[in-house]
Amino acid sequence: MNAIILSALLGVVMMFASVFTENKIAIRNIAIFGLLILLASNLLNIYTPYSFNVDLHNMLRFDSFGLFFNSIAIVSTLLYVILSGSDIVKVGNYPAEYFALIFFVLCGVTILSSYNSLLMLFLGVEIMSIPLYILTGSDKKNLKSNEASLKYFLMGAFSTGIMLMGIALLYGASGNFNLEMIREKTSIAEFGILAPLGLLLIFISLAFKVSAAPFHFWTPDVYDGAPSVFTSFMATIVKTAGFIAFVKLFSLRMADLGPSYAIILPVIIIATLLVGNITAVFQQSVKRMLAYSSIAQAGFMLFALYTSNDLSTEGILLYAAAYSIATIGIFGILIKMKDYTFDGYNGLAKKQPLVAATNTVFLLSLAGIPLTAGFFAKYYMLASALKSNGSALWLVIVAVLFAAVSVYYYFRVIQAMYFKDGDAETTEIDGTFKFVLVVLALLIILIGINPSILLRWYYF
Amino acid sequence: MNWLPMLLDATESTAANYFPIGIQIIFAVGFVAFMIALSAWVGPKRKTSDKLESFTSGISTHGDARHPMAIKYFLVAILFVLFDVEVIFFYPYAVNFKSLGWGGFEAVLLFVAFFLVGFFYIIKKGALTWED
Numbered sequence: 001m002n003a004i005i006l007s008a009l010l011g012v013v014m015m016f017a018s019v020f021t022e023n024k025i026a027i028r029n030i031a032i033f034g035l036l037i038l039l040a041s042n043l044l045n046i047y048t049p050y051s052f053n054v055d056l057h058n059m060l061r062f063d064s065f066g067l068f069f070n071s072i073a074i075v076s077t078l079l080y081v082i083l084s085g086s087d088i089v090k091v092g093n094y095p096a097e098y099f100a101l102i103f104f105v106l107c108g109v110t111i112l113s114s115y116n117s118l119l120m121l122f123l124g125v126e127i128m129s130i131p132l133y134i135l136t137g138s139d140k141k142n143l144k145s146n147e148a149s150l151k152y153f154l155m156g157a158f159s160t161g162i163m164l165m166g167i168a169l170l171y172g173a174s175g176n177f178n179l180e181m182i183r184e185k186t187s188i189a190e191f192g193i194l195a196p197l198g199l200l201l202i203f204i205s206l207a208f209k210v211s212a213a214p215f216h217f218w219t220p221d222v223y224d225g226a227p228s229v230f231t232s233f234m235a236t237i238v239k240t241a242g243f244i245a246f247v248k249l250f251s252l253r254m255a256d257l258g259p260s261y262a263i264i265l266p267v268i269i270i271a272t273l274l275v276g277n278i279t280a281v282f283q284q285s286v287k288r289m290l291a292y293s294s295i296a297q298a299g300f301m302l303f304a305l306y307t308s309n310d311l312s313t314e315g316i317l318l319y320a321a322a323y324s325i326a327t328i329g330i331f332g333i334l335i336k337m338k339d340y341t342f343d344g345y346n347g348l349a350k351k352q353p354l355v356a357a358t359n360t361v362f363l364l365s366l367a368g369i370p371l372t373a374g375f376f377a378k379y380y381m382l383a384s385a386l387k388s389n390g391s392a393l394w395l396v397i398v399a400v401l402f403a404a405v406s407v408y409y410y411f412r413v414i415q416a417m418y419f420k421d422g423d424a425e426t427t428e429i430d431g432t433f434k435f436v437l438v439v440l441a442l443l444i445i446l447i448g449i450n451p452s453i454l455l456r457w458y459y460f
Numbered sequence: 461m462n463w464l465p466m467l468l469d470a471t472e473s474t475a476a477n478y479f480p481i482g483i484q485i486i487f488a489v490g491f492v493a494f495m496i497a498l499s500a501w502v503g504p505k506r507k508t509s510d511k512l513e514s515f516t517s518g519i520s521t522h523g524d525a526r527h528p529m530a531i532k533y534f535l536v537a538i539l540f541v542l543f544d545v546e547v548i549f550f551y552p553y554a555v556n557f558k559s560l561g562w563g564g565f566e567a568v569l570l571f572v573a574f575f576l577v578g579f580f581y582i583i584k585k586g587a588l589t590w591e592d
Contacts, residue, residue, distance in 0.1 A: 012577060015581055016581065018585075019581070
């Protein structure tokens with residue numbers, strides 16, 4: 001509860017920061033300070049009884065899964081703001097408002113990690129999405145940014161409509177918004193098609209939010225058109241929050257309600273892996289490649305829905321952390337590049353050896369090479385699939401093959417940095433930036449050597 | 461008269477159950493068509509070109525809808541709608557004033573506080589200053 005209330009209030013505080021100061025560095029520091037307070041309040045909520053006591057009418061439920069994800073999301077945002085904060089304030093004329101919107105997105109994220117009622121799911125998705133539509137279009141003079149914003153808004157509005165229809169049908173079948181009550185009161189025999197259809201519509205809408213194929217079409221255009229700093233935020237914290245909401249919906253064995261998800265999910269997983277990986281191979285721009293790679297990574301995260309056991313809940317948390325940290329680092333470096341194509345990275349290792357080295361660690365982690373966090377993230381996902389269902393072996397093999405495909409396009413960046421001659425032009429890179437990059441890379445290697453460093457906080 | 465018990469018995473879901481609804485649709489459409497035809501036939505007629513123009517508060521129209529306008533008009537209009545609609549929330553509160561008690565009063569105070577914070581923000585940001 002602490003994180004939900006404080007993130008909304010801090011958003012208002014950031015709004016008023018713009019009224020009282022024009023100093024961009026001060027605004028960034030206020031945001032960092034606010035995120036630290038937010039993190040502290042969330043930790044208080046987990047490990048001590050100090051939290052706001054509000055009568056929630058059982059609409060929100062705080063468990064260690066959601067609260068631990070809050071910590072991951074807040075820490076990721078903190079690292080993101082420290083790393084790219086100086087680029088966020090450069091996007092346009094309203095630096096404080098960008099941070100305010102980021103806090104409002106975090107408010108939606110924290111609701112999504114603890115909802116217990118379909119109404120709160122809807123509110124969380126909306127509170128998370130609406131600030132993003134604005135952030136996508138924040139580069140006002142850029143036509144691509146405007147196009148991306150409009151596209152994202154229209155598609156998002158339709159998907160929300162579909163979700164509302166699904167919620168209405170589930171309510172019609174059960175007379176209740178509460179997740180457990182719906183689970184209890186609805187049986188296919190009694191209510192016919194209503195409940196399965198409602199669940200399917202919510203499934204479609206959430207699949208849109210996490211850009212799973214075949215609902216991924218907005219992703220490349222929006223990620224490419226949005227200012228790079230905000231793409232970084234959208235591809236990491238927001239996407240993983242969508243998955244947490246998804247997993248929460250399915251962890252109550254809601255899937256038993258619907259049409260056979262044992263058939264639907266493998267089809268969607270393979271389609272997502274196929275579209276993401278194969279299309280990413282043909283990209284010329286690293287930013288667009290990362291957009292497709294985020295679709296491909298979503299394919300792996302979908303395994304958590306397919307299995308729903310203790311390994312997959314640990315796995316999705318680990319995946320959220322590993323994927324967020326690596327992607328924030330890669331985008332942080334991408335923002336500093338003057339040329340976003342693969343050729344733009346040529347010879348970066350000679351000019352900025354430290355930046356190139358950390359970038360290599362991030363890319364290896366996304367590809368899932370051992371000794372990086374990405375390896376254990378993928379490992380947990382695939383292991384949970386094998387644990388829950390022996391016949392899932394073929395699906396695991398397909399996923400591993402696609403992971404091998406992903407190595408090709410991630411290594412193209414490494415190849416450009418180290419083995420090609422060129423003059424990689426960057427904007428100025430200061431000491432803080434390099435320091436945070438090293439911290440991110442160390443985190444990835446530490447989690448990659450021993451994932452229980454992260455997961456032991458989950459079982460406090 | 462064997463259709464009357466059928467009208468009252470709604471437990472069976474057959475096509476015959478929709479018979480009364482069919483009658484009502486026919487009646488509704490027929491009544492509207494009849495009234496329009498009747499007023500056209502009986503009523504007085506005076507045809508002028510002014511009557512074919514769209515009604516804009518007595519001001520004659522000019523240009524088409526794609527006419528560029530200052531963004532300030534939209535800003536003021538949107539802000540007006542925003543604050544106007546928020547006032548609607550006071551009506552249900554007023555109706556339930558007694559039963560909600562002090563808890564409801566605190567909730568409304570919180571609502572008004574956020575409301576005023578937003579208002580203060582747009583004033584400070586200069587969203588309502590008309591002259592540049």
